Amino acid sequence: MSKVRVLVGTHKGAFVLESDGKREKWDVSGPLFTGWEVYHMKGSPADPNRLYASQTSSWSGQVIQRSSDGGKTWETPGGGPQVGPGGFPVGESNKFVYDTSAETGKPLTTHQFYDGTQHPWEFKRVWHLEPSLTDPDTVYAGVEDAALFRSTDGAHSWQELPGLRGHGTGPEWQPGAGGMCLHSVILDSKDPGRIYIAISAAGAFRTDDGGATWKPINKGLRSPYIPDQDAEVGHCVHHIAMNPSRPGVLFMQKHWDVMRSDDAGDSWHEVSGNLPTDFGFVIDVHAHEPETIYVVPIKSDAEHFVHEGKLRVYRSRTGGNEWEALTKGLPQSNCYVNVLRDAMAVDSLDQCGVYFGTTGGQVYVSPDAGDTWSPIVRDLPAVLSVEVQTLP
Amino acid sequence: MIRVELPSHLRTLAHVSSEIRLEVEGPATQRSVLDALEARYPMLCGTIRDHVTKQRRPFLRFFACEEDLSHESPDAPLPDAVASGAEPLIIIGAIAGG
Numbered sequence A: 001m002s003k004v005r006v007l008v009g010t011h012k013g014a015f016v017l018e019s020d021g022k023r024e025k026w027d028v029s030g031p032l033f034t035g036w037e038v039y040h041m042k043g044s045p046a047d048p049n050r051l052y053a054s055q056t057s058s059w060s061g062q063v064i065q066r067s068s069d070g071g072k073t074w075e076t077p078g079g080g081p082q083v084g085p086g087g088f089p090v091g092e093s094n095k096f097v098y099d100t101s102a103e104t105g106k107p108l109t110t111h112q113f114y115d116g117t118q119h120p121w122e123f124k125r126v127w128h129l130e131p132s133l134t135d136p137d138t139v140y141a142g143v144e145d146a147a148l149f150r151s152t153d154g155a156h157s158w159q160e161l162p163g164l165r166g167h168g169t170g171p172e173w174q175p176g177a178g179g180m181c182l183h184s185v186i187l188d189s190k191d192p193g194r195i196y197i198a199i200s201a202a203g204a205f206r207t208d209d210g211g212a213t214w215k216p217i218n219k220g221l222r223s224p225y226i227p228d229q230d231a232e233v234g235h236c237v238h239h240i241a242m243n244p245s246r247p248g249v250l251f252m253q254k255h256w257d258v259m260r261s262d263d264a265g266d267s268w269h270e271v272s273g274n275l276p277t278d279f280g281f282v283i284d285v286h287a288h289e290p291e292t293i294y295v296v297p298i299k300s301d302a303e304h305f306v307h308e309g310k311l312r313v314y315r316s317r318t319g320g321n322e323w324e325a326l327t328k329g330l331p332q333s334n335c336y337v338n339v340l341r342d343a344m345a346v347d348s349l350d351q352c353g354v355y356f357g358t359t360g361g362q363v364y365v366s367p368d369a370g371d372t373w374s375p376i377v378r379d380l381p382a383v384l385s386v387e388v389q390t391l392p
Numbered sequence B: 001m002i003r004v005e006l007p008s009h010l011r012t013l014a015h016v017s018s019e020i021r022l023e024v025e026g027p028a029t030q031r032s033v034l035d036a037l038e039a040r041y042p043m044l045c046g047t048i049r050d051h052v053t054k055q056r057r058p059f060l061r062f063f064a065c066e067e068d069l070s071h072e073s074p075d076a077p078l079p080d081a082v083a084s085g086a087e088p089l090i091i092i093g094a095i096a097g098g
Helices: B008-014 B031-040
Strands: A003-010 A015-021 A027-032 A037-043 A051-057 A061-067 A110-112 A118-120 A124-129 A139-144 A145-149 A181-187 A195-200 A203-207 A237-243 A251-254 A258-262 A277-287 A293-298 A311-318 A323-327 A344-346 A356-357 A363-366 A374-377 A383-391 B001-003 B020-022 B060-064 B089-093
Touching: A003 A051, A003 A356, A003 A363, A015 A037, A015 A293, A015 A374, A051 A124, A124 A181, A145 A181, A181 A237, A195 A237, A203 A237, A237 A344, A251 A277, A277 A344, A293 A344, A356 A383, B001 B031
Parallel strands: A037 A124, A037 A383, A237 A277, A344 A383, B001 B089
Antiparallel strands: A003 A015, A003 A037, A003 A383, A015 A027, A037 A051, A051 A061, A110 A118, A124 A139, A139 A145, A139 A181, A181 A195, A195 A203, A237 A251, A251 A258, A277 A293, A293 A311, A311 A323, A344 A356, A356 A363, A363 A374, B001 B020, B060 B089
């Protein structure tokens, strides 16, 4: 019987939640990496036992953890079980250095800071890890200050794909409230050279040559916090999502506005429709129905909690514009949590499961595509990310 | 022999449960001690000082002999009591909550 493994990153460690295909009874393990922020964990599609985790701290910087046994044991790649002279572990996995070399890199320029002045690029943390679809040892890392890195040796070493940061528009990129983060990475299963990424607040970008060159894909976005509504960059994209079976169709939760593109991001149009508010962070697509999408509307950019004190997932079965509130099993009064941008995921069981975590520490599951919900756990630290693996 | 105390989250990362004892070649300075520490525990690279600039991470401090050495030159000699192993070099997180 199939089962699922839910990987939860929180403000103070990580948790692994496992269940069979019914998704009714859960085993909860953790916390892992206690006391550290775990921005993201994700498993390799090519080897479900290979997991990567971004463990980070304002005090002590960035660490990448790796598991090769489905999360039972972890190592800093090159360290852990490998033992050096004297019996001590060896290896490091936390070195993210922007490529400024004349041969392969781009000069480290400046970006726009909150006050409009220019500010130097500074590495702060890894927001998102995206394992390759085909190679367990290849993984991409979206980082703050915004750049994309890749490892091809199981996260032992990292190299920047400098064509993105060096696109030329960098001086117009600016941090959102959470920092200038590259938070979304989507790999195209049908075109290995095509990758989509999104940055807050620069916008979405696409490469068609494996990361060597990039183009902004923000036409159609409207953002009142930048002076030129037709600006190529500067938009605060919160998250993008795509159904793997239909790689040209993208959905976006922008700062305000839910957007859709049918041409691989070359143009966008708004599909917020009848949502009670179109501010939000998460967006995801049903595993088997590419026109079924999910968002969690948040009251406003100043009030980062759900609208009217009610935790409601909104589902559209028409690819946007027409939305229905999904409330069964979710608190409908006195609820003031947020759902952060990487904190929603879908499994690929026949009856698609939907998962999301809140800043109040709850992780909810719907085993029936959103019709009904129940909490898997209620009292974790604030949830930063949720991913799910569907296992045989 | 130099004694080094790490904050608890770095002890966990380095798989050590107590104070670390290091042999340091040449004069005992912040730089030479951290070089030796990172050589023995590579997973600590980048967690105490920047990978490239080697500057102390701003939320970590260096204490020894009841003094704050955080703003001393990384190449300044550490107190004799630290160099002799009588007192530890304490690496501590700034008391900023979190």
